[in-house]
Amino acid sequence: MRGEGNFQNEKMETASQEKIRELQSRRLKEIARHVYSKNPIYRKLFDEHGVSPEDIKSVEDVTKLPLTNKDLLRESYPLGLSCVDRNRIVEMHMSSGSTGTPVVMPYTQGDLDQWAECMARCYRMAGAVPGDAAQITPLFGLFNGGFGMYHGARAAGLFVIPAGPGNTARQIRLARDFKTRVLTGVVSYGIRLMEVMEEMNESLPDLDIGIFGAEVFSDSMKKKISSGLGIEAFDIYGMTESGGVGTLGMDCEAHDGLHVWEDHYIVEVIDPATGEAVDDGKTGELVVTALTREALPVIRFRTADLTKVVSREQCDCGRTHVKIAPITGRIDDMLIIKGVNFFPKQVEQALMQIPGVGANYQIIIEETDGMKDVRINVEAEAGVTGYVVEKALKEALGFSPKGDVYPIGGLPRQEGKAKRVFYKKAGEE
Numbered sequence: 001m002r003g004e005g006n007f008q009n010e011k012m013e014t015a016s017q018e019k020i021r022e023l024q025s026r027r028l029k030e031i032a033r034h035v036y037s038k039n040p041i042y043r044k045l046f047d048e049h050g051v052s053p054e055d056i057k058s059v060e061d062v063t064k065l066p067l068t069n070k071d072l073l074r075e076s077y078p079l080g081l082s083c084v085d086r087n088r089i090v091e092m093h094m095s096s097g098s099t100g101t102p103v104v105m106p107y108t109q110g111d112l113d114q115w116a117e118c119m120a121r122c123y124r125m126a127g128a129v130p131g132d133a134a135q136i137t138p139l140f141g142l143f144n145g146g147f148g149m150y151h152g153a154r155a156a157g158l159f160v161i162p163a164g165p166g167n168t169a170r171q172i173r174l175a176r177d178f179k180t181r182v183l184t185g186v187v188s189y190g191i192r193l194m195e196v197m198e199e200m201n202e203s204l205p206d207l208d209i210g211i212f213g214a215e216v217f218s219d220s221m222k223k224k225i226s227s228g229l230g231i232e233a234f235d236i237y238g239m240t241e242s243g244g245v246g247t248l249g250m251d252c253e254a255h256d257g258l259h260v261w262e263d264h265y266i267v268e269v270i271d272p273a274t275g276e277a278v279d280d281g282k283t284g285e286l287v288v289t290a291l292t293r294e295a296l297p298v299i300r301f302r303t304a305d306l307t308k309v310v311s312r313e314q315c316d317c318g319r320t321h322v323k324i325a326p327i328t329g330r331i332d333d334m335l336i337i338k339g340v341n342f343f344p345k346q347v348e349q350a351l352m353q354i355p356g357v358g359a360n361y362q363i364i365i366e367e368t369d370g371m372k373d374v375r376i377n378v379e380a381e382a383g384v385t386g387y388v389v390e391k392a393l394k395e396a397l398g399f400s401p402k403g404d405v406y407p408i409g410g411l412p413r414q415e416g417k418a419k420r421v422f423y424k425k426a427g428e429e
């Protein structure tokens with residue numbers, strides 16, 4: 001198998017669970033002391049919760065610490081939650097989020113090294129080897145995607161092609177001329193590339209690995225992109241708050257869950273309503289504690305991402321780090337239409353299994369007098385009828401949404417992260 005024996009840090013990636021627990025215990029004690037002694041907001045939070053760093057003796061004690069969320073990071077804008085002196089900060093990234101109040105992540109040199117290490121492990125896990133050309137298509141800017149993939153590619157010894165987004169025809173020429181083996185980006189950009197390659201009648205024989213992140217994507221979308229681009233696609237995970245893309249891990253060649261880098265992070269899955277832990281195998285909200293970051297280590301951060309623990313056994317790839325399911329969706333993404341709960345990912349999964357249906361679609365939530373209805377527009381090759389689409393969606397969702405079938409290329413395209421869900425009030429265009 002391609003990623004077998006391909007490690008950035010073999011000793012750590014294959015360490016026994018016992019060893020990892022030991023390390024987590026030591027690091028959790030250190031990080032609790034660090035944030036408590038260096039940041040007044042954290043200190044107040046711990047005090048109000050009735051916990052002090054001395055109460056943390058092992059990894060199990062993580063549940064004694066207070067849960068935190070995005071609001072804490074927003075309210076402390078710009079650097080209120082930083083746990084180091086300002087002159088130790090060497091880089092920052094920021095996400096605007098849906099409400100527009102930014103979340104800032106400052107980095108020390110040590111944090112950049114930690115990020116690079118996590119991301120490099122992902123490249124190697126996907127099968128990349130030193131010298132491979134890696135074409136990085138996310139934006140190099142405040143969004144963490146471009147730089148994270150860059151820092152990691154450098155650490156993994158790859159040949160970096162810092163293409164950034166856009167100008168897809170040039171992107172394809174770059175990939176051809178410089179023999180790109182690894183393509184990184186957001187899922188929707190992979191789709192765009194696939195379409196333009198088809199228009200240009202171009203193929204990229206060297207392209208072999210696709211690493212996609214920042215957007216939830218279904219297994220059937222993964223298959224579509226993999227066959228369209230002739231690659232093996234991987235689902236990378238990480239967010240501004242955890243320290244950026246790749247920090248939380250990725251799926252390996254087994255493709256049955258994302259390995260989380262447990263020497264750097266403790267992950268818990270909780271019931272979002274009660275905050276209590278749920279059993280392995282049960283879906284809940286992912287909570288993340290950063291063990292090795294200096295400038296802004298998150299403590300029991302509620303990600304609002306839904307997942308479950310898939311396995312704590314050693315994987316076929318040799319890695320021992322816990323596997324979680326690819327993210328189902330965000331808690332706030334859940335749609336309730338006519339009493340039925342579902343996530344956009346389920347719609348995508350159903351659509352991508354219909355032969356002839358394209359990779360672009362829209363979920364439009366229409367509200368009339370407080371009643372919500374959903375319309376699902378798809379692109380498809382000639383011959384795919386609305387009836388076929390409706391039937392597949394009824395099977396997947398339990399009710400039949402309305403919608404239209406457009407020719408391939410008929411729906412609007414966006415740069416960057418794809419918007420799939422749109423809200424409309426009655427009478428709006």
Ligand SMILES: [Zn+2]
Pocket residue numbers: 252253254259315316317318319
């Ligand atoms: Zn594995």
